[in-house]
Amino acid sequence: MTDVTIAPEGNFITLKAGERTARFHAIWLRDNAWDEATRAPANGQRLIALRDIPAETRVSAAKADGQRLTLTFAPENKTVEYDVDWLMQSRYDRPQETGAGWTGEGIETWDSGLMARVPQGDFTAVQSDAGAKRDWLAQVARYGFGKLTGGPIENGALFKVVDLFGHVRETNYGRHFEVRTEVNPTNLAFTGLGLQAHTDNPYRDPVPTLQILYCLESSAAGGENMVVDGFRVAERLRSENPEWFDVLAGHCARFEYAGEAGVRLQSRRPMIELAPDGALIGVRFNNRSAAAITDVPFDKMETYYAAYRRMGEIIDDPAMEVTFRLEPGESFIVDNTRVLHARKGYSGTGKRWFQGCYADKDGLLSTLAALEAPMAEAAE
Amino acid sequence: MTDVTIAPEGNFITLKAGERTARFHAIWLRDNAWDEATRAPANGQRLIALRDIPAETRVSAAKADGQRLTLTFAPENKTVEYDVDWLMQSRYDRPQETGAGWTGEGIETWDSGLMARVPQGDFTAVQSDAGAKRDWLAQVARYGFGKLTGGPIENGALFKVVDLFGHVRETNYGRHFEVRTEVNPTNLAFTGLGLQAHTDNPYRDPVPTLQILYCLESSAAGGENMVVDGFRVAERLRSENPEWFDVLAGHCARFEYAGEAGVRLQSRRPMIELAPDGALIGVRFNNRSAAAITDVPFDKMETYYAAYRRMGEIIDDPAMEVTFRLEPGESFIVDNTRVLHARKGYSGTGKRWFQGCYADKDGLLSTLAALEAPMAEAAE
Numbered sequence: 101m102t103d104v105t106i107a108p109e110g111n112f113i114t115l116k117a118g119e120r121t122a123r124f125h126a127i128w129l130r131d132n133a134w135d136e137a138t139r140a141p142a143n144g145q146r147l148i149a150l151r152d153i154p155a156e157t158r159v160s161a162a163k164a165d166g167q168r169l170t171l172t173f174a175p176e177n178k179t180v181e182y183d184v185d186w187l188m189q190s191r192y193d194r195p196q197e198t199g200a201g202w203t204g205e206g207i208e209t210w211d212s213g214l215m216a217r218v219p220q221g222d223f224t225a226v227q228s229d230a231g232a233k234r235d236w237l238a239q240v241a242r243y244g245f246g247k248l249t250g251g252p253i254e255n256g257a258l259f260k261v262v263d264l265f266g267h268v269r270e271t272n273y274g275r276h277f278e279v280r281t282e283v284n285p286t287n288l289a290f291t292g293l294g295l296q297a298h299t300d301n302p303y304r305d306p307v308p309t310l311q312i313l314y315c316l317e318s319s320a321a322g323g324e325n326m327v328v329d330g331f332r333v334a335e336r337l338r339s340e341n342p343e344w345f346d347v348l349a350g351h352c353a354r355f356e357y358a359g360e361a362g363v364r365l366q367s368r369r370p371m372i373e374l375a376p377d378g379a380l381i382g383v384r385f386n387n388r389s390a391a392a393i394t395d396v397p398f399d400k401m402e403t404y405y406a407a408y409r410r411m412g413e414i415i416d417d418p419a420m421e422v423t424f425r426l427e428p429g430e431s432f433i434v435d436n437t438r439v440l441h442a443r444k445g446y447s448g449t450g451k452r453w454f455q456g457c458y459a460d461k462d463g464l465l466s467t468l469a470a471l472e473a474p475m476a477e478a479a480e
Numbered sequence: 481m482t483d484v485t486i487a488p489e490g491n492f493i494t495l496k497a498g499e500r501t502a503r504f505h506a507i508w509l510r511d512n513a514w515d516e517a518t519r520a521p522a523n524g525q526r527l528i529a530l531r532d533i534p535a536e537t538r539v540s541a542a543k544a545d546g547q548r549l550t551l552t553f554a555p556e557n558k559t560v561e562y563d564v565d566w567l568m569q570s571r572y573d574r575p576q577e578t579g580a581g582w583t584g585e586g587i588e589t590w591d592s593g594l595m596a597r598v599p600q601g602d603f604t605a606v607q608s609d610a611g612a613k614r615d616w617l618a619q620v621a622r623y624g625f626g627k628l629t630g631g632p633i634e635n636g637a638l639f640k641v642v643d644l645f646g647h648v649r650e651t652n653y654g655r656h657f658e659v660r661t662e663v664n665p666t667n668l669a670f671t672g673l674g675l676q677a678h679t680d681n682p683y684r685d686p687v688p689t690l691q692i693l694y695c696l697e698s699s700a701a702g703g704e705n706m707v708v709d710g711f712r713v714a715e716r717l718r719s720e721n722p723e724w725f726d727v728l729a730g731h732c733a734r735f736e737y738a739g740e741a742g743v744r745l746q747s748r749r750p751m752i753e754l755a756p757d758g759a760l761i762g763v764r765f766n767n768r769s770a771a772a773i774t775d776v777p778f779d780k781m782e783t784y785y786a787a788y789r790r791m792g793e794i795i796d797d798p799a800m801e802v803t804f805r806l807e808p809g810e811s812f813i814v815d816n817t818r819v820l821h822a823r824k825g826y827s828g829t830g831k832r833w834f835q836g837c838y839a840d841k842d843g844l845l846s847t848l849a850a851l852e853a854p855m856a857e858a859a860e
Contacts, residue, residue, distance in 0.1 A: 111782070123778055127785045132772045143739025149676050149767040150789050151796065193778040270647040272843065296529050304842040306686035350756045359523025364849035365842055370756050375748070376730045377775060387529035392512045395757060398503055398573040402491070405507045409530050416531065462684040462745055463652065469744035 102164040110158030117184050122191035126159045130173050133180040200378040208242050209332035215422045219243045223251035234471040244435035253429045258314035258455050266463020269308045276457040283320040283446045297328045297440035302384035303355035305367040308458030311436050315426035321448030326423045328440045330383030333414045334372050344407030348372045356391040382437040482544040490538030497564045502571035506539045510553050513560040580758040588622050589712035595802045599623045603631035614851035624815035633809045638694035638835050646843020649688045656837040663700040663826045677708045677820035682764035683735035685747040688838030691816050695806035701828030706803045708820045710763030713794045714752050724787030728752045736771040762817040
């Protein structure tokens, strides 16, 4: 049962469809009309701008009939049909999320408990089967990382992983970079040290939002890869001490890298980044490239440092980490705006050869959404 | 005259150097030590993490001597020397900017008055002379756009512009895209229409932060390029109506593009983006790819639409626009996080061929900072 009523001034309607009720403003409805004069049928691009819609737009007539809502707008005297389901899915007359650090339903945060079910796909299946690709990309979107096994063992194979969903982000490090380590008794003391988990290139704005690390050789014992969910770290910090969460989210840190001639990369962004409505959208953490913090007032600096220290402690907590070993032909991808990564220390001698590159989330999420779209339509 | 005193608990010092006085916390000073055990001399990367510095770090001894400050930290009993100028440049014990929409001193906002002095460089000079390159990049950083004249007239010449400072951001549109228009009496009515000024690809997250448009052919009258400073637009909106500025900065808009098979790009970001301390860091505006706005509560939606409308009116105001015509071999670059661009209508017939591509600001600002660094050091 669908029912519609127009507010006395015509500036909004109230729509009831089954159990759901929501109000929609006339100007929003007119702006979101899907008729051919408003939206290009081929690609959905809006053909008009807000300047083409009268500011005094009102609903002058409304009729609901099952899945179809028909509205007439004054002063244009324009009649438009809407799909009631689309309206209800797009409704904004609902409680909005506002707490600092919330995440949407597409995100599932994790700790070491995820080790029993590391997100994973098979390279050949993902490359050849749309369903397998969709499932693997969906895991990466949900958990912020994913392994890929069974790939080719050849120089540049990592680009075939990127080709599955998007494009390489080239930087001053090139289209890719080499991570070669020879672990022998002479350098074991140095290479045997693990790295603290970090996000890559926080001194870059925009940061590369994805990183791929691809294993081509791995004969040394140890050297496992390790990942930590920065979103879970932020959640835990917030539950332990909301003031600490707020001080890291509320002030910019600074990062810098000037290790090559002609390069002086600098950024000014918070370690915990929120959207204006408090949604958790990014984490940056990297002791090596952290520059002097100068955007925190004197009175808050000790609190800031206490929070920064605690964030590092949570990152270092073994209860937060998921570790896995990559064999030649295996790779993993991390969402570099969310998941920190590191390499564990070595316990033996041998060779390790990885290739790494950066890419961006826009392509990955777009490919995933396109793969999921027909399914969503079929389910209606 | 340099003077230093230690606070009774040793948790901060007060440093006086000439006219300047600033306090610095012990933990901040220890974290920002530049000795070889803390920072790699070759590339400046920090070799330790905050976990390696005791939480109870205090200054136990301090001595100031001209440009040199010598501190000893307890409980490490570690003595470190600091450059007083570096400390004063990095001081955080100062009034911090907090108002919504402030911009740093490196940014100069503009309106049509800038047309008398459009930021500009000569391709050959910028390519061959470090000073000319620095000056051109500095203008792009300050104003958010810049012309480049006298470049080669050949397919792919735009990549030579990107090579001056960074790397192409490849997307689903390729490494570059073609903008070819044949203006004749048949299609004049359509192609003669100008486009509303916009930022590109707001449905991408991260957005491409730079765009290059390169002219290879331009025989049609009209079709000038036009740019509008989105930061000045935001400032004007704020001065006209702070509530309208706040409602656009305080809520996410949504953008979408699904015009090709396999592509469904979606983003959720505000039209006016602020850093946590209110710094203005981005503008997104594009009627064609604006999706339904669903993250604004019902009670604020009419205010949001009024603000969105007014923002568009300010963008459309001729007093805001700078126009210029590109001839073959000329190009321009825009900071796509700040400056809106558009093409004006045609008034005659002929051909127009542009090539466009995206790149990122990290490389441009890094190249500029590296070019400016030796100058800054020489000036000390």
